[in-house]
Amino acid sequence: MTFKELYQKLLTEKKQNLAALPEESLSLINHLTAPDKWFEAMAVCEAVVDAGKLDENILNLREAMFFQGKELHSGAKLNDEDYAEWFVQLVNFNKKLADAGIAESWVELGSLYFYARFPHRDSSKLEEYMLKGVELDAPLALSLYGYHLYRGIGVAKSDKEKGMELMLRAKEKNFERVGLYLFLAEYDSDIAPDVYIQKVESYNATAKTDNQLWFLLGDAYYEKCNDVNKAIEAYDKGIEINDDPYCKYKKAVSILNGEIDGDKDEALLMIEYAYEWNMPYAADFLGQFYYHNENRRNVEKAIEWYKNAIAYYNSHSMVNLAFIYLYNDEYKNIAEGVKYLDMAIENDNVRAMDEKAYFLLETGEENRNIPLAKELLEKAYNAGDGYAAYRLGSGYQNAKFSEQPDYETAFKYYLVGAERNHLFAIELLGRYYRSGIVGEPNPEKAIEYYRIAVERGSNYARVELSICYEDGFGVEQDDNKAFELLKLAAEDDYIYAHVKLGYYYMNGVVGEPDTEKAFEHFSKAAENGSPVAMYQLGHMYKYAVGRPENPELALKYFEQAAEEGDVDANIEMGISYEHEYGGLEFDGEKAIKYMTRAAEREHPYALYKLGTYYYYGIVESNIEKGLECLNSAYEKGSPYAATVLGNHFLYGTDTNSDYSNAFQYYQYAAEKDYITEGIGMCYLYGIGVERNESEAFKYFSIAADRGYVAAEYRLGICYKYELGTTKNLSEAYKWLSQAAEEDNRGAKYELAMMLLDGEGVAMDLEKGVEWLRKAAEDEQDDAQFELGNCYLVGRGVNEDEVQAMYWYQKAAENGNSKAQKLIGRRDKKRR
Numbered sequence: 001m002t003f004k005e006l007y008q009k010l011l012t013e014k015k016q017n018l019a020a021l022p023e024e025s026l027s028l029i030n031h032l033t034a035p036d037k038w039f040e041a042m043a044v045c046e047a048v049v050d051a052g053k054l055d056e057n058i059l060n061l062r063e064a065m066f067f068q069g070k071e072l073h074s075g076a077k078l079n080d081e082d083y084a085e086w087f088v089q090l091v092n093f094n095k096k097l098a099d100a101g102i103a104e105s106w107v108e109l110g111s112l113y114f115y116a117r118f119p120h121r122d123s124s125k126l127e128e129y130m131l132k133g134v135e136l137d138a139p140l141a142l143s144l145y146g147y148h149l150y151r152g153i154g155v156a157k158s159d160k161e162k163g164m165e166l167m168l169r170a171k172e173k174n175f176e177r178v179g180l181y182l183f184l185a186e187y188d189s190d191i192a193p194d195v196y197i198q199k200v201e202s203y204n205a206t207a208k209t210d211n212q213l214w215f216l217l218g219d220a221y222y223e224k225c226n227d228v229n230k231a232i233e234a235y236d237k238g239i240e241i242n243d244d245p246y247c248k249y250k251k252a253v254s255i256l257n258g259e260i261d262g263d264k265d266e267a268l269l270m271i272e273y274a275y276e277w278n279m280p281y282a283a284d285f286l287g288q289f290y291y292h293n294e295n296r297r298n299v300e301k302a303i304e305w306y307k308n309a310i311a312y313y314n315s316h317s318m319v320n321l322a323f324i325y326l327y328n329d330e331y332k333n334i335a336e337g338v339k340y341l342d343m344a345i346e347n348d349n350v351r352a353m354d355e356k357a358y359f360l361l362e363t364g365e366e367n368r369n370i371p372l373a374k375e376l377l378e379k380a381y382n383a384g385d386g387y388a389a390y391r392l393g394s395g396y397q398n399a400k401f402s403e404q405p406d407y408e409t410a411f412k413y414y415l416v417g418a419e420r421n422h423l424f425a426i427e428l429l430g431r432y433y434r435s436g437i438v439g440e441p442n443p444e445k446a447i448e449y450y451r452i453a454v455e456r457g458s459n460y461a462r463v464e465l466s467i468c469y470e471d472g473f474g475v476e477q478d479d480n481k482a483f484e485l486l487k488l489a490a491e492d493d494y495i496y497a498h499v500k501l502g503y504y505y506m507n508g509v510v511g512e513p514d515t516e517k518a519f520e521h522f523s524k525a526a527e528n529g530s531p532v533a534m535y536q537l538g539h540m541y542k543y544a545v546g547r548p549e550n551p552e553l554a555l556k557y558f559e560q561a562a563e564e565g566d567v568d569a570n571i572e573m574g575i576s577y578e579h580e581y582g583g584l585e586f587d588g589e590k591a592i593k594y595m596t597r598a599a600e601r602e603h604p605y606a607l608y609k610l611g612t613y614y615y616y617g618i619v620e621s622n623i624e625k626g627l628e629c630l631n632s633a634y635e636k637g638s639p640y641a642a643t644v645l646g647n648h649f650l651y652g653t654d655t656n657s658d659y660s661n662a663f664q665y666y667q668y669a670a671e672k673d674y675i676t677e678g679i680g681m682c683y684l685y686g687i688g689v690e691r692n693e694s695e696a697f698k699y700f701s702i703a704a705d706r707g708y709v710a711a712e713y714r715l716g717i718c719y720k721y722e723l724g725t726t727k728n729l730s731e732a733y734k735w736l737s738q739a740a741e742e743d744n745r746g747a748k749y750e751l752a753m754m755l756l757d758g759e760g761v762a763m764d765l766e767k768g769v770e771w772l773r774k775a776a777e778d779e780q781d782d783a784q785f786e787l788g789n790c791y792l793v794g795r796g797v798n799e800d801e802v803q804a805m806y807w808y809q810k811a812a813e814n815g816n817s818k819a820q821k822l823i824g825r826r827d828k829k830r831r
Helices: 003-015 018-028 035-051 056-065 067-074 080-099 104-115 124-135 139-151 160-172 178-187 193-206 214-224 228-242 245-256 264-275 280-292 299-310 315-327 334-346 350-362 370-382 386-397 407-419 423-435 443-455 459-471 479-491 495-507 515-527 531-542 551-563 567-579 588-599 604-616 623-635 639-651 659-671 677-685 693-705 709-721 729-741 745-757 765-777 781-793 801-813 817-823
Strands: none
Touching: 003 018, 003 035, 003 080, 018 035, 018 056, 035 056, 035 067, 035 080, 056 067, 067 104, 080 104, 104 124, 104 139, 124 139, 139 160, 139 178, 160 178, 178 193, 178 214, 193 214, 214 228, 214 245, 228 245, 245 264, 245 280, 264 280, 280 299, 280 315, 299 315, 315 334, 315 350, 334 350, 350 370, 350 386, 370 386, 386 407, 386 423, 407 423, 423 443, 423 459, 443 459, 459 479, 459 495, 479 495, 495 515, 495 531, 515 531, 531 551, 531 567, 551 567, 567 588, 567 604, 588 604, 604 623, 604 639, 623 639, 639 659, 639 677, 659 677, 677 693, 677 709, 693 709, 709 729, 709 745, 729 745, 745 765, 745 781, 765 781, 781 801, 781 817, 801 817
């Protein structure tokens, strides 16, 4: 049976038995929380009104029917079709009562429209109908309209003074129920919590049972005093005396949030009960509970409860349901998600404006609409929203709302966001002041905002403030205070705090180095997706820092970090493929791939390495591209790139290049303490600088001590031929031997001649010829010529004219002038 059919049946029955209705009203008055009894009571009242026979019993029944929202409760479980009929019937019923002179019915009519389910709600009728009750000086109208006017709820314009005046007029009429609205109006005032609580308790002590404000006393203890136990005592009293649905809701929420012990299943039923008493926020809570509670997650139920709340225009549920449809892969439905966001925006929900702006900015090109996002954020901003101020600032900072980053405008929005207590805006103001993004750095302001954010529990600010303590920026330098801040942030598993602590323990910033703790913190950060931490773990495994070398794990972490975009990890992967680390096969293309990724981030070392890959042809030579990368690296301060560029001008194949350009690059590298034989060569031969053998010797010595083979060879030459130092054949032999063992062909030749001639070492013809042959096989033309001489005269080898001519021919081909005279060739010596 439909509601319409049911109600018509009831009304017909009551009209056929009018005489019994006054007494029947007495039996119904205590059972109105049951919807079927409430419908019957409405039929009783309507039958009497239609008959023009209102009496005190019927008036009392009508008042009880609309007390504490029983009329709304009666329609809570009706389906949409029955609800529509119920709504029409209730509107007509109240109009009949109002026309019969019952002024309070205008109030009930306004409330009905204001709290109605979709699509019947018409908030504008609240003020329209309540004003009719005010005109009749009805105490209920004075109380309820006065409260709405005071709070600015459902009225065209808030007017605290007029609202309070109306409520006080109701009080003068001894209307006890106005006490609720007066206390609600005072709730958000500056009154001291203990004074407010005392006033409510005094009111409860004298008020009728039905009018006692146990729910308000509970809220005061909970919200004003943070006293959960006292709050629950008050809620329990409301449940005991009035079966108060709001008290049940608040107690149940405390149970489900773990603030007090209790039966969670029973708590869920209590919240469902509250929903049936016109508390759509109870349905929103159930939606959140079923969506977010790990132990009872049920997305279908969450959606059901969100829709129940949305039926009563709960805009929070509109946003929450939109989130499911937009971001839950299993339930994703972009059109539905946007629909619910738009519904919430139509209801002036600021969070919906923020979230739709985020959706339009951050969820892919297909959804991007920057002008609309900006418009929504500006609307939310004008409504006083702090997040919108932060997002507008972020938009200008990141050039989403401007052609170029507009830090000045961003800064202004962050200031407003901070004034509105938005944490992200406060954090970013600290950063702006610390880094001097707008104007000069301001240590005092930076510290001020970081401390505010730290007090709010910001881990970002803890890390930033720790950096200030590290650097002594705005505070006295104190690594220990920095360390404590990082530990607090790490307790919340803040990734960057774990990374920083890893470095602290690795380097012994506070106390002795502790590689185990460093590894522990890097591991936690890596587990949470930090590419930097992944790289550090790879570094520890590759270079045996605090644990045995493990190439397999090193490469695993390097590769993970590289794929997440870590520059250093990409460099390591490139070098690993270049040098076949950890069992990798040589792969020049992969080396280039990884090094290119790092070079695209303008990393000087990566640019240098990529330059060498192209210059020397790790896959295929491309000198032009190599020089381009090397010059970029040099401009970014790479001494390694400077050295290669120096080598290009000094030793390169371009015969049109100016040798003298080499010196500036070698000098730049030397200023950064990167010294090879190149700068010594420039001084030795006066290339780009005045000839200075002493300076040449100095730089050859430094580079040789650092293990540069070419410098070892050149230092040996200096000692042998008295260049920039006194002649010292023993030292010459020492350095030339060292360079020869490291495969320097010039050193092999010079060492061979010292052994053959007994200079600085006992003569050893066989050993001399052995080194001479090694140099000759390396295409060293002087060695080839001298080896030919040895075969010609039988020095250290058997005399052999054929072998002699073979080596003379080789030397001549390589440009040796002496050999060319012997065989009549005039080829240029190779550069």
